[in-house]
Amino acid sequence: MPDRNYRNKLKANTLLVAKRIVENEGLGALQARRIAQEAGCSVGTIYNLYDGLDDLIIRVNSGTLEDLGAKLSGLEQSATGSLADNLTAMALAYLQLALDSQTAWRAVFEHQLAKDKTVPDWYREHQATLFSIVEKKLAHVVTDDQQRKMAARALFAAVHGIVSIALDQKLGDFDYAATQAQVKFIVQSAAKGLVEQPMQSNASTSGYAADVSEPDAN
Amino acid sequence: MPDRNYRNKLKANTLLVAKRIVENEGLGALQARRIAQEAGCSVGTIYNLYDGLDDLIIRVNSGTLEDLGAKLSGLEQSATGSLADNLTAMALAYLQLALDSQTAWRAVFEHQLAKDKTVPDWYREHQATLFSIVEKKLAHVVTDDQQRKMAARALFAAVHGIVSIALDQKLGDFDYAATQAQVKFIVQSAAKGLVEQPMQSNASTSGYAADVSEPDAN
Numbered sequence: 001m002p003d004r005n006y007r008n009k010l011k012a013n014t015l016l017v018a019k020r021i022v023e024n025e026g027l028g029a030l031q032a033r034r035i036a037q038e039a040g041c042s043v044g045t046i047y048n049l050y051d052g053l054d055d056l057i058i059r060v061n062s063g064t065l066e067d068l069g070a071k072l073s074g075l076e077q078s079a080t081g082s083l084a085d086n087l088t089a090m091a092l093a094y095l096q097l098a099l100d101s102q103t104a105w106r107a108v109f110e111h112q113l114a115k116d117k118t119v120p121d122w123y124r125e126h127q128a129t130l131f132s133i134v135e136k137k138l139a140h141v142v143t144d145d146q147q148r149k150m151a152a153r154a155l156f157a158a159v160h161g162i163v164s165i166a167l168d169q170k171l172g173d174f175d176y177a178a179t180q181a182q183v184k185f186i187v188q189s190a191a192k193g194l195v196e197q198p199m200q201s202n203a204s205t206s207g208y209a210a211d212v213s214e215p216d217a218n
Numbered sequence: 219m220p221d222r223n224y225r226n227k228l229k230a231n232t233l234l235v236a237k238r239i240v241e242n243e244g245l246g247a248l249q250a251r252r253i254a255q256e257a258g259c260s261v262g263t264i265y266n267l268y269d270g271l272d273d274l275i276i277r278v279n280s281g282t283l284e285d286l287g288a289k290l291s292g293l294e295q296s297a298t299g300s301l302a303d304n305l306t307a308m309a310l311a312y313l314q315l316a317l318d319s320q321t322a323w324r325a326v327f328e329h330q331l332a333k334d335k336t337v338p339d340w341y342r343e344h345q346a347t348l349f350s351i352v353e354k355k356l357a358h359v360v361t362d363d364q365q366r367k368m369a370a371r372a373l374f375a376a377v378h379g380i381v382s383i384a385l386d387q388k389l390g391d392f393d394y395a396a397t398q399a400q401v402k403f404i405v406q407s408a409a410k411g412l413v414e415q416p417m418q419s420n421a422s423t424s425g426y427a428a429d430v431s432e433p434d435a436n
Contacts, residue, residue: 109388127389153389154380154400161379162372170327171345171371182372186408192415193407 011049014039015059019104022060027107030057054113058123061108065126068097072133079137084191086137091159091187095179098163109164131156141194151190151199158186229267232257233277237322240278245325248275272331276341279326283344286315290351297355302409304355309377309405313397316381327382349374359412369408369417376404 017039021029032053036043050056071093079086098105113119134152142148165171166179235257239247250271254261268274289311297304316323331337352370360366383389384397 109386112386124390150396150399151403153383154403157380157383157389157400158376158404159379160383161377162375164382165371165375165378168327168330171375172342178368181368182375185369185372186376186404189408189411190404192411196414197410 007049010039010041010045014041014046014049015056015063018056018060019063022057022107023101023104026103027057027110030060054111054117055120057107057111058120060104061111062123062126064101064104064108065130067101068094069130069133071097072130076133076136082191083137083141083195084188087134087155087187087191088184090134090137091155091183092180094156094159095163095183098167099176102167109160138194140198142199144199147199151194155187155190158190159183162186225267228257228259228263232259232264232267233274233281236274236278237281240275240325241319241322244321245275245328248278272329272335273338275325275329276338278322279329280341280344282319282322282326283348285319286312287348287351289315290348294351294354300409301355301359301413302406305352305373305405305409306402308352308355309373309401310398312374312377313381313401316385317394320385327378356412358416360417362417365417369412373405373408376408377401380404 014035017035018030021034021038030053032043032046035056036046039046046056050059072090075086075089075093079089081089131149131152134155135148138148138151142151162179162182166174166182232253235253236248239252239256248271250261250264253274254264257264264274268277290308293304293307293311297307299307349367349370352373353366356366356369360369380397380400384392384400
């Protein structure tokens with residue numbers, strides 16, 4: 001099927017062009033007209049290959065998550081130290097990726113879908129695969145599946161908060177050493193808490209009570 | 219000095235108008251022309267009263283930080299529980315503020331100054347005052363000044379990360395209970411780690427080593 005083959009090649013090529021634009025100039029520079037020009041096809045072809053620019057952006061961002069996944073998997077396979085050391089290595093790899101690929105990394109968090117659209121299932125599954133690398137590390141200290149998922153996401157979001165506040169210079173000039181110290185403090189605290197007081201299936205006895213109440217009206 | 223008085227009133231009034239626009243419609247809706255129209259003055263007057271829109275935005279954001287400060291100070295003065303309870307109450311107050319004032323809260327983090335401009339000292343001092351509320355809580359478990367500052371900022375950024383990832387729906391639909399559980403997990407872990415292993419002046423013996431290395435070239 002030469003047609004299918006041609007279409008696949010064109011799709012891979014336009015994705016590469018889009019990736020390069022996002023990596024070099026950020027999400028704001030990504031326009032169908034420009035991709036078409038640089039890939040040597042028509043604007044109509046872009047919309048034929050992709051379900052709009054959103055679809056293309058999600059695929060570019062997915063590539064950035066893949067780079068992160070490759071880094072984390074590598075660390076996971078070579079890990080020998082304590083839980084704190086393993087999680088710290090992963091968190092610092094995240095800081096490094098954000099630093100090395102700042103524009104592509106920002107695109108993952110800047111991109112907001114229109115309110116009537118939803119993130120495709122395959123992207124959510126891709127994210128879940130990433131988190132499963134962290135969850136695997138937590139398996140011995142968080143026995144409950146839901147709690148383990150919560151803990152992995154909390155750790156990720158906490159580290160992400162430290163990295164993004166630092167790179168956005170929200171609390172002063174970016175300081176690599178200070179950022180690294182903050183990441184270590186949060187990750188090592190959490191690991192220490194988990195090792196000393198593992199989270200059991202019965203969350204209410206774990207010390208990290210997942211008891212929740214509705215938001216109040218304040 | 220009636221002129222000075224008039225100027226002050228106009229300045230307060232334009233700030234109120236700007237606040238209302240940011241709170242209701244977000245940073246993107248803030249334009250000098252619109253503020254002038256709603257405050258009943260000329261566009262030139264806006265630029266006479268403020269050092270550009272950036273100055274005005276920083277003052278609006280400063281008001282949002284003041285609201286947070288008032289909440290945290292109230293919690294600080296009425297606090298009786300453990301460090302974990304105190305810090306958790308503050309973190310959940312932050313989640314609540316972000317939820318209740320989502321547009322104004324976003325403006326604090328969305329606003330980026332032009333590269334040739336710097337955030338004014340008074341704004342940084344304002345931020346430092348906010349952090350001092352958290353630092354006060356940590357005084358007994360983090361004796362070193364620099365370490366205490368680091369820990370307060372790490373805790374804030376970690377909680378902010380969880381809140382913003384959740385509100386931006388980056389990992390799925392916003393779920394209040396799940397977000398609250400994540401916030402509690404991170405804050406209670408850190409508090410637990412600090413109570414059991416206080417951070418001394420000599421950071422290298424604290425278990426939360428602030429030892430740092432330069433970013434590698436990977």
